[in-house]
Amino acid sequence: MNNLMSLFLLSTATTAHQKKVAASYKYACQQKQLLRTPTCAQPNRETATTPPQAPITKVPMVSSSELAMLNTLYQADEATDIPASTGPFELPPLEYNYNALEPYIDEATMRVHHDGHHRTYVNNLNAALSRYPEFYAYTLEELLLFSDRLPSDIQTQVINNAGGHYNHSLTWKLIGPPTNSEPTGQLKTAIETQFGTFDNFKAALTLAALSVFGSGYAWLILNPYGRLQIVTTGNQTTPIPLRGIPLLPIDVWEHAYYLKHQNKRGNYISDFFNVINWDRLGERYDAALASLNLPTSTTSQ
């Protein structure tokens, strides 16, 4: 049905019903034209053709290690009862007890988060790489930085799971039993220089963490110019491809806090600040800054 046809219908309509039908055709036609639909003709059952089908994606063969991993997952009775996989990567043990972050991060969350979620990222990464052992020599950072070298059938799986392994491994190192401490040394100076006060810095990082839609991270990174920067990433993406040096991730996936904090992400972020190991974060900042080899004048501003 085109505009001329709908005008013809309108002009020849005699009954109220016919006029109503003709008017509705005209309206539908106008809407289609607004949407740049090439024609307003109604589809004809006899001439209508089958719409083009999406190309069928060829699913790669499942490797024996992936099958073994699936079997172990189905056999696991608990979320934390997932066996280790074989491969180049291993789940790093926590350097503290599961309940050491109480009352801010609860023991049950730590068990599921570390033994369940993190181990699954490690297992999935090992399973993906088992197809191409030539990548066994790559570090986590190299897998993420040079992901374009990966075969297409494992690229997404490796990016997601290498990211999950990297982000969680870094998180466990930078949190610990609450000590009621704050940044010191060069990190304290840099925070106060760039954010004014520690409270301003906390507010900026909190706002970033709250702004993540869905699952992801807020990050404190050191950019290539030696400046602190707060960024966010979705899912298990890391700032590594941005050439920033990740200093501190705040995991805002619901699995990081839902058992204790439910939907109150803000309360979780507030509690998270109490378990940050500021001494270790300061050491990481010092090392990252030194690795940039910048002139002193650019790092003191």
Ligand SMILES: [Fe+2]
């Ligand atoms: Fe997580």
